Amino acid sequence: MSIPIALQLYSVREELARDFDATITQVAAAGYQGVELIYPVPGAPQATVVRRLKELGLPAVAAHMPLPLGDQRNAVLDFMAAYECTTLVSGNSLHDADTLDNLLRVCDRYNEGYAVAKANGLSLALHNHWMEFERLGDRYVYEIMLERLDPGITFELDTYWIRVAGLDPATIVRFYGDRAPLLHIKDGPGNIEGAMLALGDGVLPLAEVVDAARPHARWLIVELDWCATDMIEAVTASYATLEKQVKYGA
16 A cells, blocks of 8 residues: 655744745655645745645645634634645643643543534544653553543554654554554654654664554654754655655565
8 A cells, every 4th residue: 555645844844934935845846745734834924835835736634733722713723724624633732641630631622622623624633742652650641542532533643752652653553543544754763852863764663664554544744853964855865765665665
């Protein structure tokens, strides 16, 4: 199964801010078939971003945004509509979920956000960091979340952060199955602080992850949060490595 590859624009946020058009053109030239949006996209007015993505054949496969709740509700929904994007991704809310009660409150808020998203024709996927794959008491956080969350919520599994947490990302990808249609693929030294690396240069078991993804993943999304080398070179090399792995395997 061939899985298309997108780029999370957070990877090139600084480059977009300096020169949007040159950067997004380089993303397309590298071979990416889509992008995951950040909110807002830096470097150009929204209408310009929408137009250039269409011209370059880069659909917005997902958008990483706040939950559509409270004061953010209309802005989030309007942003999604402008890009004709139907998959809203949220996460990063577990820093304060240090007790079971706090974790359950976070899950309930995700459920509220999902209800709004669903009512407006959107899906909601949750993006993990390492915290979801650590233990809270005698259980993993993700196990508790799966019990509390609405079954309609899907997941964007960040395979590198799973590896940083000490678990095997391929095993987790298989466990989630079709409930994880999006995967973040990144690489690095395997710790929280270290600068990320082009795919294939770090600890991520890329071949195993891609093999585990084949039955269910709709998109593989490259994301390098920060990088000590040139970011455009790193995301270009990452696409080439991942495309080869998707096409030909190990």
